[in-house]
Amino acid sequence: MTESRIYQNILVGAEMQDDDDKGYQEAHLSDVIRMQMKRRGKRFWAGDNISDYVDEEQKEVLIDEATKAFEKVLDTLLIDRENDPNSKGTARRLAKMYYNEIMAGRYEPAPDATAFPNDSQDRYEGMLVVRSELRSMCSHHHQPVSGVAYIGIIAAQKLIGLSKYTRIAQWCARRGTLQEELCNDIAREIEKATGAQDLGVYIQMTHGCCENRGIMAKSSLTQTTVLKGAFKDDPGTKKEFFDNIKMQQEYASK
Numbered sequence: 001m002t003e004s005r006i007y008q009n010i011l012v013g014a015e016m017q018d019d020d021d022k023g024y025q026e027a028h029l030s031d032v033i034r035m036q037m038k039r040r041g042k043r044f045w046a047g048d049n050i051s052d053y054v055d056e057e058q059k060e061v062l063i064d065e066a067t068k069a070f071e072k073v074l075d076t077l078l079i080d081r082e083n084d085p086n087s088k089g090t091a092r093r094l095a096k097m098y099y100n101e102i103m104a105g106r107y108e109p110a111p112d113a114t115a116f117p118n119d120s121q122d123r124y125e126g127m128l129v130v131r132s133e134l135r136s137m138c139s140h141h142h143q144p145v146s147g148v149a150y151i152g153i154i155a156a157q158k159l160i161g162l163s164k165y166t167r168i169a170q171w172c173a174r175r176g177t178l179q180e181e182l183c184n185d186i187a188r189e190i191e192k193a194t195g196a197q198d199l200g201v202y203i204q205m206t207h208g209c210c211e212n213r214g215i216m217a218k219s220s221l222t223q224t225t226v227l228k229g230a231f232k233d234d235p236g237t238k239k240e241f242f243d244n245i246k247m248q249q250e251y252a253s254k
């Protein structure tokens with residue numbers, strides 16, 4: 001989008017102000033996009049993907065806006081960002097990090113997961129378990145959350161490339177999340193990409209907000225599980241999934 005187009009949109013957005021939107025003097029692109037989402041009833045919580053509302057060029061403008069906002073935060077924290085060499089570019093580093101790294105999964109569309117048919121006579125009918133390393137952050141404190149997801153499916157009529165399971169899981173994780181929600185999100189997206197009705201997601205993570213602050217519990221580990229179809233209803237399938245996880249963990253610890 002050209003600068004004039006962005007500006008036009010900002011003007012349109014400014015005109016579209018309703019009572020809720022009053023109170024800001026200067027129209028920002030972030031205000032315009034927020035209004036668009038509100039009007040269309042689009043939820044934009046920290047764990048929601050809003051890639052339909054933000055394109056690549058707009059992202060650059062938003063990074064500039066976030067830089068200004070982080071500068072204000074640093075000023076309010078009474079950090080000398082003019083003379084402290086380590087704090088000089090911090091506002092921009094934070095803005096870029098949020099958009100391009102730790103919250104990238106909010107602004108990027110779902111990873112392209114080409115599906116291959118699995119419907120021939122000798123189709124794969126077994127269980128598939130993938131171990132995916134994850135990095136996320138909690139919505140409450142914006143502290144790092146890191147760990148591993150084990151994704152298990154019994155293949156349906158199609159299969160996706162092995163790396164896609166991890167790409168999908170990472171895309172769900174690169175947002176502000178709650179681990180319980182993340183577990184649900186990964187299960188839903190894997191179901192969408194593979195068409196598998198029988199699946200399980202088990203996540204083990206440590207939370208920066210429990211380690212660096214609050215209860216300061218260094219070794220706290222949180223586990224969440226979502227089971228669907230046979231993983232939930234058939235004790236044999238459930239056991240096979242958790243046996244597979246155990247084997248994965250034995251392998252990973254070597």
Ligand SMILES: [Zn+2]
Nearest residue numbers: 138140141209
């Ligand atoms: Zn937290």
